[in-house]
Amino acid sequence: MKVAIISPIAWRTPPRHYGPWERVVSLLAEGLVKEHIDVTLYATGDSITTAKLRSVCKAPYEEDRELDAKVWEALHISEVMEQANEFDIIHNNYDFLPLTYSGLIKTPMVTTIHGFSSPKILPVYKKYNNKTHYVSISNADRNGELDYIRTVYHGIDIEKFTLNKEQGDYLVYFGRIHPDKGTWEAIQVAKMAKMKLVIAGIVQDKSYYEKYVEPHLNKDICYIGSVGPEERNKVLGQAYALLHPINFNEPFGLSIVEAMACGTPVIAFNRGSMPEIIQDGINGFIVSNVEEMAGKIKDVMNISREVCRKSVECRFTQGKMVKEYIEVYKEILKYK
Amino acid sequence: MKVAIISPIAWRTPPRHYGPWERVVSLLAEGLVKEHIDVTLYATGDSITTAKLRSVCKAPYEEDRELDAKVWEALHISEVMEQANEFDIIHNNYDFLPLTYSGLIKTPMVTTIHGFSSPKILPVYKKYNNKTHYVSISNADRNGELDYIRTVYHGIDIEKFTLNKEQGDYLVYFGRIHPDKGTWEAIQVAKMAKMKLVIAGIVQDKSYYEKYVEPHLNKDICYIGSVGPEERNKVLGQAYALLHPINFNEPFGLSIVEAMACGTPVIAFNRGSMPEIIQDGINGFIVSNVEEMAGKIKDVMNISREVCRKSVECRFTQGKMVKEYIEVYKEILKYK
Numbered sequence: 254m255k256v257a258i259i260s261p262i263a264w265r266t267p268p269r270h271y272g273p274w275e276r277v278v279s280l281l282a283e284g285l286v287k288e289h290i291d292v293t294l295y296a297t298g299d300s301i302t303t304a305k306l307r308s309v310c311k312a313p314y315e316e317d318r319e320l321d322a323k324v325w326e327a328l329h330i331s332e333v334m335e336q337a338n339e340f341d342i343i344h345n346n347y348d349f350l351p352l353t354y355s356g357l358i359k360t361p362m363v364t365t366i367h368g369f370s371s372p373k374i375l376p377v378y379k380k381y382n383n384k385t386h387y388v389s390i391s392n393a394d395r396n397g398e399l400d401y402i403r404t405v406y407h408g409i410d411i412e413k414f415t416l417n418k419e420q421g422d423y424l425v426y427f428g429r430i431h432p433d434k435g436t437w438e439a440i441q442v443a444k445m446a447k448m449k450l451v452i453a454g455i456v457q458d459k460s461y462y463e464k465y466v467e468p469h470l471n472k473d474i475c476y477i478g479s480v481g482p483e484e485r486n487k488v489l490g491q492a493y494a495l496l497h498p499i500n501f502n503e504p505f506g507l508s509i510v511e512a513m514a515c516g517t518p519v520i521a522f523n524r525g526s527m528p529e530i531i532q533d534g535i536n537g538f539i540v541s542n543v544e545e546m547a548g549k550i551k552d553v554m555n556i557s558r559e560v561c562r563k564s565v566e567c568r569f570t571q572g573k574m575v576k577e578y579i580e581v582y583k584e585i586l587k588y589k
Numbered sequence: 590m591k592v593a594i595i596s597p598i599a600w601r602t603p604p605r606h607y608g609p610w611e612r613v614v615s616l617l618a619e620g621l622v623k624e625h626i627d628v629t630l631y632a633t634g635d636s637i638t639t640a641k642l643r644s645v646c647k648a649p650y651e652e653d654r655e656l657d658a659k660v661w662e663a664l665h666i667s668e669v670m671e672q673a674n675e676f677d678i679i680h681n682n683y684d685f686l687p688l689t690y691s692g693l694i695k696t697p698m699v700t701t702i703h704g705f706s707s708p709k710i711l712p713v714y715k716k717y718n719n720k721t722h723y724v725s726i727s728n729a730d731r732n733g734e735l736d737y738i739r740t741v742y743h744g745i746d747i748e749k750f751t752l753n754k755e756q757g758d759y760l761v762y763f764g765r766i767h768p769d770k771g772t773w774e775a776i777q778v779a780k781m782a783k784m785k786l787v788i789a790g791i792v793q794d795k796s797y798y799e800k801y802v803e804p805h806l807n808k809d810i811c812y813i814g815s816v817g818p819e820e821r822n823k824v825l826g827q828a829y830a831l832l833h834p835i836n837f838n839e840p841f842g843l844s845i846v847e848a849m850a851c852g853t854p855v856i857a858f859n860r861g862s863m864p865e866i867i868q869d870g871i872n873g874f875i876v877s878n879v880e881e882m883a884g885k886i887k888d889v890m891n892i893s894r895e896v897c898r899k900s901v902e903c904r905f906t907q908g909k910m911v912k913e914y915i916e917v918y919k920e921i922l923k924y925k
Contacts, residue, residue: 321709323659324685328713331689349660353667357693373657377664 254582255291257340257360258282258304259347262329263322264313266296270479271429271455272313273507274367277407278346284408284575293340295333307332326350334358342582349377355385361585362386363402368394368504386585388578391526394504403581406529407505408574409565413482414514416562417490420554423449425492425517427480427508429457430466435498435522437465438543440474442496445547449473450496453480453488490515494537494553497521498546506530513537514565516558520546536564590918591627593676593696594618594640595683598665599651599658602632606815607765607791608649609843610703613743614682620744620911629676631669643668662686670694678918685713691721697921698722699738704730704840722921724914727862730840739917742865743841744910745901749818750850752898753826756890759785761828761853763816763844765793766802771834771858773801774879776810778832781883785809786832789816789824826851830873830889833857834882842866849873850901852894856882872900 258281264272267279275296282294282304292304298311309328314320330351337343337358345351345364355362363386369375375396378387382399389395389404424446426439436452443450452475456462470476480488489495495512502525509519509530519537521527531537536556538549594617600608603615611632618630618640628640634647645664650656666687673679673694681687681700691698699722705711711732714723718735725731725740760782762775772788779786788811792798806812816824825831831848838861845855845866855873857863867873872892874885 319709321707324710324713327686327689328716331692335692350663353663354690354693356667356671357690371657373655374660377660380664 254342254586255293255340256285256582257293257295257333257336257343258285259330259333259343259345259351260294260296260300261347262297262308262310262313262325263315264297265316266294266300266302267482270481274346276507277367280408280410280571281344281575281578284571285578288575288579290579295329307336330354341586344578344582349374352377352381352385355381363388363581363585365390365405366394366399369396386581388581390505391529393502393526393529402584403577405574405577405581406569407507407510408569408571409507409510409514410571411514411566414486414511415490416514416516416558418516418558420558421491421493421517423451423492424550425488425495425512426450426452426454426497427489427495427512428454428497430454430462430476431457432461432465433499433501433503435500436461438498438500438522438546439496440466440469441543442498442546442550443474444469445543446550448493448550450475451488451492452476453478455479485511486515489517492517494550495519496546497527498543499524499527501525503527509537510565510569513561514569516561518553518556518558518561520549520553522546530569532564536561590678590922591629591676592621592918593629593631593669593672593679594621595666595669595679595681595687596630596632596636597683598633598644598646598649598661600633600649601652602630602636602638603818606817610682612843613703616744616746616907617680617911617914620907621914624911624915626915631665643672666690677922680914680918685710688713688717688721691717699724699917699921701726701741702730702735702840705732722917724917726841727865729838729862729865738920739913741910741913741917742905743843743846744905744907745843745846745850746907747850747902750822750847751826752850752852752894754852754894756894757827757829757853759787759828760886761824761831761848762786762788762790762833763825763831763848764790764833766790766798766812767793768797768801769835769837769839771836772797774834774836774858774882775832776802776805777879778834778882778886779810780805781879782886784829784886786811787824787828788812789814791815821847822851825853828853830886831855832882833863834879835860835863837861839863845873846901846905849897850905852897854889854892854894854897856885856889858882866905868900872897 260266260278264275266275268275285292286303294304298308310325314322334354337360343362365388387401389401428434489512523539533539540546596602596614600611602611604611621628622639630640634644646661650658670690673696679698701724723737725737764770825848859875869875876882
């Protein structure tokens with residue numbers, strides 16, 4: 254089976270630090286190669302892969318402001334489409350734009366919808382519904398007007414995360430610094446619980462950071478910037494619990510799965526895919542607000558860090574994700 | 590011959606007020622229909638045409654902020670591409686994005702390059718150079734790395750503009766309020782020449798308007814907002830001269846041609862296509878700076894308003910543009 258995978262070009266595949274879509278695409282591409290699938294990865298020129306790499310855009314446009322994102326995404330996508338005949342299936346991880354080329358090629362295409370940035374992008378998904386195939390990344394993220402072939406949860410390379418059986422003494426926040434992600438709420442919880450908080454992630458909303466985060470920083474509430482793959486294992490694994498007080502319906506939470514893989518329980522607001530990933534009282538807690546989150550801190554004592562790890566091993570590994578995508582590809586090729 | 594014309598969807602075709610690309614597309618489409626060409630116009634749903642109208646986007650995205658421009662332009666363009674087999678030729682007036690679909694269809698495509706918004710968009714034009722066809726709208730706007738089939742100047746519907754033989758008593762500025770267009774410079778010239786100035790056009794750069802235009806407004810320097818097709822004839826025709834002190838290489842100047850069609854001479858800075866449109870001393874003057882422009886005001890007396898009109902009748906009519914585009918289409922179909 255010859256598969257073309259379209260990765261975003263905002264960041265390298267895999268990303269150096271931030272880049273959740275690129276991270277998942279990398280895990281998928283590498284996993285498929287291990288399963289002896291013939292994979293061609295369309296990504297930035299500096300990407301690292303055991304698949305065949307094809308790229309028109311030399312560097313990620315988020316890292317090189319000389320690159321016009323609209324220009325390079327169009328060149329990136331059209332390159333795949335012009336070479337479509339070489340493949341049995343095209344797996345699109347580049348949001349809606351590739352769909353608009355799909356009516357002009359013969360190769361079937363499956364699109365993983367990595368979340369809807371806005372309801373305004375729905376008209377494209379509606380137009381190509383049933384003309385192409387959609388995979389959801391959680392049941393919560395499904396849109397009622399679209400048909401999906403399957404939900405495939407993201408999987409992580411669990412070998413990269415080691416179970417730390419010892420409970421740490423600080424709370425950790427892991428994600429973009431943005432009101433959606435609830436950085437300010439995490440700070441409030443840490444203060445109420447009188448515990449240290451380590452904040453890691455890129456500043457996506459500078460004015461939010463300056464107004465709601467920076468003024469609270471001190472020796473107990475510290476911001477450590479964006480954390481790359483190696484440090485991640487340490488920062489997550491040595492924590493007491495990960496706080497995830499999100500203010501939006503997050504379609505999936507890679508960082509919470511990574512925390513659990515290290516044995517660290519997660520306390521999250523009841524939004525989006527959280528109840529699908531967190532089994533309340535087993536590998537974390539689902540709560541409704543800052544007060545409830547602070548109140549649950551002490552109950553983390555009762556959660557087994559081994560069980561947290563196990564919950565990831567069963568449901569969110571790279572191997573499982575790869576196996577499920579191969580099943581998706583096969584199902585689509587059956588219809589062809 | 591069956592021709593599909595892709596118009597932008599930022600504004601209606603023809604535009605209610607502002608929308609230079611849509612204005613030219615409308616003139617072309619209507620003119621081709623008169624020449625018994627089978628034209629299908631892809632434009633906003635509220636567009637007005639004697640051609641067959643096809644639209645997926647109901648309203649111009651610049652007039653309806655609920656519409657995501659990126660979403661609707663992709664749906665608009667893909668619609669044409671999916672119906673490409675119905676046409677002998679596709680005439681793209683939608684910048685670079687349609688080029689990225691052109692390798693997936695069999696119908697030949699010609700793109701009128703209505704100006705380069707930035708050198709950053711050149712990679713797309715370079716990739717599809719010689720795989721498709723380019724028309725320049727002035728020789729000045731040609732890029733040395735691209736091949737063009739022809740320059741076709743924009744033409745206006747000259748019947749809509751009446752020659753006013755009587756010289757007016759005010760200067761006119763006609764264009765977007767933006768530093769590129771030199772609104773501030775026009776004000777300086779009017780002050781130096783001690784003449785009235787009428788400023789017409791949409792405010793595209795609000796802070797520029799507030800800082801460099803608004804403070805100068807008085808009974809002699811007045812801003813009248815955007816002016817629709819009917820009023821245009823009056824505002825341009827009753828002027829003494831049109832000032833066009835541009836600070837960028839304008840690829841073409843529709844408003845200066847319209848002014849000349851009314852008999853009003855144009856004084857412009859020596860940038861972009863200006864020397865191709867203005868014959869110095871015949872239908873206006875080419876100058877280098879504000880002082881030179883002010884100095885030329887008195888010489889406008891020596892220019893014949895009839896000759897101004899005649900210069901448009903010979904070179905910049907809808908009929909001439911239509912005839913030349915038909916020649917372009919025929920030449921491309923010959924190669925097919």
